[in-house]
Amino acid sequence: MKDTATPVLAIDLGGTKTLLGLVNGGTCGQAVRIATPGAGGPSAWLDAVAEAAGPWRGAYARAAIAVTGLVAQGRWWALNPDVLPVPAGFPLVDELAARLGVPVCALNDAQAAAWGEYRFGAGQGCDLVFVTVSTGIGAGIVLGGRLLTGHRGLAGHIGQFRAEAVDAPWLEHLAAGGALTRDAIAAGHAGDGQKLFAAAADGDAWAEHLLSRAARRIAAALASVQALLDPDCIVVGGGVGLAPGFLARLRGELAGLPDPLRPDLREAALGARAGLLGVADFGEHPQANTGETR
Numbered sequence: 001m002k003d004t005a006t007p008v009l010a011i012d013l014g015g016t017k018t019l020l021g022l023v024n025g026g027t028c029g030q031a032v033r034i035a036t037p038g039a040g041g042p043s044a045w046l047d048a049v050a051e052a053a054g055p056w057r058g059a060y061a062r063a064a065i066a067v068t069g070l071v072a073q074g075r076w077w078a079l080n081p082d083v084l085p086v087p088a089g090f091p092l093v094d095e096l097a098a099r100l101g102v103p104v105c106a107l108n109d110a111q112a113a114a115w116g117e118y119r120f121g122a123g124q125g126c127d128l129v130f131v132t133v134s135t136g137i138g139a140g141i142v143l144g145g146r147l148l149t150g151h152r153g154l155a156g157h158i159g160q161f162r163a164e165a166v167d168a169p170w171l172e173h174l175a176a177g178g179a180l181t182r183d184a185i186a187a188g189h190a191g192d193g194q195k196l197f198a199a200a201a202d203g204d205a206w207a208e209h210l211l212s213r214a215a216r217r218i219a220a221a222l223a224s225v226q227a228l229l230d231p232d233c234i235v236v237g238g239g240v241g242l243a244p245g246f247l248a249r250l251r252g253e254l255a256g257l258p259d260p261l262r263p264d265l266r267e268a269a270l271g272a273r274a275g276l277l278g279v280a281d282f283g284e285h286p287q288a289n290t291g292e293t294r
């Protein structure tokens with residue numbers, strides 16, 4: 001898989017943090033992590049990317065960016081502005097190319113990570129759905145060796161699943177990291193996800209209740225995904241998804257399903273770098289998305 005081509009500057013821009021790395025042949029050499037600026041909108045976010053990549057100028061000939069939000073035809077939208085308030089149709093590819101001076105390609109973050117896990121990680125060669133449980137809940141689908149993005153970029157956005165009614169709260173609103181933080185505060189326990197998991201490990205009933213309720217809701221969505229697409233595996237990643245014990249909770253919720261309906265859940269093998277590796281490979285080798293790599 002290694003090659004000697006010029007590295008790709010890969011970027012994974014999320015609601016709170018942004019990762020950058022130089023990627024070559026499925027390997028990420030140098031990488032840095034910065035905070036996504038809380039104010040200033042997309043111009044500030046992309047300025048911060050260009051500044052962080054400054055020391056690597058000349059070391060890459062193209063760039064590939066994975067972002068939280070919908071991406072289609074090089075433009076960017078927020079589905080959930082609470083995760084990141086992206087203005088509708090922001091010209092992501094053109095604006096980043098103008099800052100970096102190289103060609104740019106762009107994908108949704110979960111779609112990129114799905115491609116990364118398919119090419120280099122826990123689901124190599126499989127039909128897979130990658131699900132990230134982080135600030136929001138996103139997913140990417142690889143079937144028959146093709147990443148499904150959808151014409152409007154929507155494919156895989158399981159955070160939008162409405163279980164009970166169209167106007168009922170959707171999965172992300174009920175069970176993502178942002179929702180857990182909100183519900184912990186409402187229960188009088190301010191703090192971040194780490195605190196919540198630590199409290200659950202200590203046997204605190206409030207934390208156990210929140211985590212098991214989120215796991216139950218997410219597991220139900222995964223069962224629906226399995227019934228809809230019948231992937232070989234569902235790869236779980238994201239800060240909440242990879243937190244100690246969360247995958248075991250999901251497996252426990254799904255254990256009672258009969259065999260063909262029960263997903264094969266796997267832990268993401270590439271961790272936080274799945275998006276970087278996926279978007280770099282997807283942009284560098286578009287011919288890989290033909291089904292022939294299966």
Ligand code: BMX
Pocket residue numbers: 014015016067068069070077078079080081083084085086108109110132134135136137138139157159160172238
């Ligand atoms: C939201 C949505 C998805 C994203 C998912 C996970 C926005 C801004 N984002 O559902 O596009 O894939 O969150 O994003 O609408 P993360 O930043 O929490 O990893």
